Amino acid sequence: MNNSGSVTRVHLNIQRVNCTFVPYSPFPFVSMLEVLSRVLSPFCGWISLLFLITAFIYWLGVSEFALISHVPLPGPEPWPYFGNLIEVARYGGLHKAFVEYAKKYGKVYKMYMGRSPMITVADPEMLKHILVKDFDKFRNRPDFMRSNPPLESNLFAARDDQWKKVRSLLTPTFSSSKLREILPIIEDAANVLVGKFEKSADNEKSIDVLSLFRLFSLDVILRAGFGLDAQVQTDPDPEMVEKALTVLETPVYVRALSMFPFYKQVKEFFDLDLAQHSPYFIALSQSILEKRKISSSSRRDLFQLMLEAREENAEGTQKLTDEEIVAQSVLFLIAGSETNGTTMAFFAFYLAHHPDVQEKLLREIDHATRSRGDTPIGEFVQSLQYLDRVVSEGLRHSSVGFGDVRQCMETCVINGVEFPEGVSVNIPAYAIHRDPDYWPEPEKFDPDRFLPEEVEKRPSFCYLPFGLGPKQCIGIRMALLELKIGLVKILRRFKFERGVGTTEKLELQSGIILTFLKPVFVKLVKRSQDD
Numbered sequence: 001m002n003n004s005g006s007v008t009r010v011h012l013n014i015q016r017v018n019c020t021f022v023p024y025s026p027f028p029f030v031s032m033l034e035v036l037s038r039v040l041s042p043f044c045g046w047i048s049l050l051f052l053i054t055a056f057i058y059w060l061g062v063s064e065f066a067l068i069s070h071v072p073l074p075g076p077e078p079w080p081y082f083g084n085l086i087e088v089a090r091y092g093g094l095h096k097a098f099v100e101y102a103k104k105y106g107k108v109y110k111m112y113m114g115r116s117p118m119i120t121v122a123d124p125e126m127l128k129h130i131l132v133k134d135f136d137k138f139r140n141r142p143d144f145m146r147s148n149p150p151l152e153s154n155l156f157a158a159r160d161d162q163w164k165k166v167r168s169l170l171t172p173t174f175s176s177s178k179l180r181e182i183l184p185i186i187e188d189a190a191n192v193l194v195g196k197f198e199k200s201a202d203n204e205k206s207i208d209v210l211s212l213f214r215l216f217s218l219d220v221i222l223r224a225g226f227g228l229d230a231q232v233q234t235d236p237d238p239e240m241v242e243k244a245l246t247v248l249e250t251p252v253y254v255r256a257l258s259m260f261p262f263y264k265q266v267k268e269f270f271d272l273d274l275a276q277h278s279p280y281f282i283a284l285s286q287s288i289l290e291k292r293k294i295s296s297s298s299r300r301d302l303f304q305l306m307l308e309a310r311e312e313n314a315e316g317t318q319k320l321t322d323e324e325i326v327a328q329s330v331l332f333l334i335a336g337s338e339t340n341g342t343t344m345a346f347f348a349f350y351l352a353h354h355p356d357v358q359e360k361l362l363r364e365i366d367h368a369t370r371s372r373g374d375t376p377i378g379e380f381v382q383s384l385q386y387l388d389r390v391v392s393e394g395l396r397h398s399s400v401g402f403g404d405v406r407q408c409m410e411t412c413v414i415n416g417v418e419f420p421e422g423v424s425v426n427i428p429a430y431a432i433h434r435d436p437d438y439w440p441e442p443e444k445f446d447p448d449r450f451l452p453e454e455v456e457k458r459p460s461f462c463y464l465p466f467g468l469g470p471k472q473c474i475g476i477r478m479a480l481l482e483l484k485i486g487l488v489k490i491l492r493r494f495k496f497e498r499g500v501g502t503t504e505k506l507e508l509q510s511g512i513i514l515t516f517l518k519p520v521f522v523k524l525v526k527r528s529q530d531d
């Protein structure tokens with residue numbers, strides 16, 4: 001009994017040990033998995049599902065990277081979904097990241113804006129192809145810049161034949177002769193600005209020039225683009241001003257959403273747009289259009305010019321539709337207000353910090369005013385050569401339009417680099433304007449870089465504050481007139497100086513355009529006869 005009992009116990013022990021297999025198995029890992037799978041078998045379905053979902057979510061975050069994975073270019077390593085955006089934020093914004101990336105990776109490199117692969121090109125020779133010679137292959141801006149109806153036909157977002165049609169119908173509206181008709185609007189708005197400066201000058205404390213210039217530009221564009229005399233500089237409607245001045249402040253959640261798949265569908269469903277408050281300005285524009293259709297206006301503004309262009313073109317097959325006119329007027333507000341206001345504030349800052357440049361400019365303006373002050377203001381400002389150099393250098397240094405984008409519509413090779421169909425091409429204007437190969441001591445503010453003999457030394461595609469080629473800014477002439485008339489009107493009466501509270505260092509942020517993080521303070525001094 002004893003014996004048999006003991007044998008039985010030993011047998012049982014052996015069975016128990018064999019059952020676990022642990023000390024004897026030549027493949028312990030496999031054995032462990034087997035045990036694990038038995039323990040977890042009731043949950044197996046869920047775990048596999050979870051694994052599949054995780055793998056799918058990861059794949060969605062990286063799948064688009066494949067578009068350029070075979071293109072042998074340097075560039076920063078991307079994260080799923082975020083691409084290089086975390087690193088960009090660490091650099092302090094896209095404008096700064098492009099400068100740093102140029103130092104690390106050169107003039108052509110690949111990077112990822114969230115899930116979207118992008119090839120950045122800062123090489124003037126290649127830009128000549130992308131922007132002009134091979135325009136047809138890069139004729140559109142990328143999908144993520146599309147607007148929702150009814151704004152989808154605005155020139156910035158329109159694609160292919162619709163862009164061609166709208167651009168060719170709008171081009172005459174921005175010709176020198178047509179712009180001459182809206183000069184009185186710019187001049188009048190500049191006079192109101194000077195009147196406001198009158199009240200703030202000779203105060204020891206610096207004033208917030210950014211706010212004043214933003215209202216000045218908004219005034220011009222509301223009058224010129226919408227035909228709306230909203231008195232925004234003197235007696236503003238707070239709601240309208242608030243909406244107009246924040247139109248380019250894309251909410252963070254909209255920017256964040258753009259990293260995720262199905263962004264386009266979500267954007268359309270919830271009517272989200274990179275520009276805020278569009279419905280407000282669409283309604284405003286529609287009501288103006290209806291009024292103008294009932295009784296034509298004697299006003300000379302972009303709205304009227306667009307309507308007249310439609311009449312003039314009545315015989316032709318192509319005309320601007322009501323929807324297209326509304327979309328353009330809203331775009332003019334978006335594209336033409338903050339850009340100008342911000343650039344003017346940069347100018348005030350540069351002049352206050354470079355008294356030598358300002359003195360030379362004042363001498364030129366004074367001399368010209370004495371000898372031909374009664375010349376129409378448009379011609380007068382065009383004749384000032386040093387002013388032109390100051391404005392050109394200001395536009396280079398500020399680079400409010402810090403980056404342009406195109407989409408490659410057809411796989412092609414330029415200078416040995418393959419651009420796959422669908423890839424976004426980034427043109428980092430701010431970084432190109434700081435490339436020491438073309439701009440020695442790039443941070444220095446030096447208008448003489450634009451002396452004709454200096455311009456000749458540079459390649460032609462390294463200066464692009466308004467973009468270049470058929471898709472460049474349609475408002476260049478208007479913007480330059482506004483900047484120059486504004487400056488001349490101010491500098492005939494005042495000068496900018498450093499004083500108590502003057503901004504010493506600009507803090508910038510890159511959104512749709514480059515803007516200031518904080519107000520810009522500059523001291524304003526009334527000029528005396530001897531100045």
Ligand code: HEM
Pocket residue numbers: 155156167331332335336337339340343400401404405464465466467468470471472473474475476478479
């Ligand atoms: C300092 C002022 C301005 C700056 C720096 C500026 C800059 C730019 C830049 C960089 C582009 C993109 C060009 C490209 O992709 O190659 C652009 C496009 C555009 N801008 Fe301006 N802009 C200014 C003022 C204006 C004004 C006053 C208007 C009109 C009232 C305007 C209307 C437009 C339009 C409609 C486009 C799209 C053109 C197209 O795609 O065909 N801009 N601008």
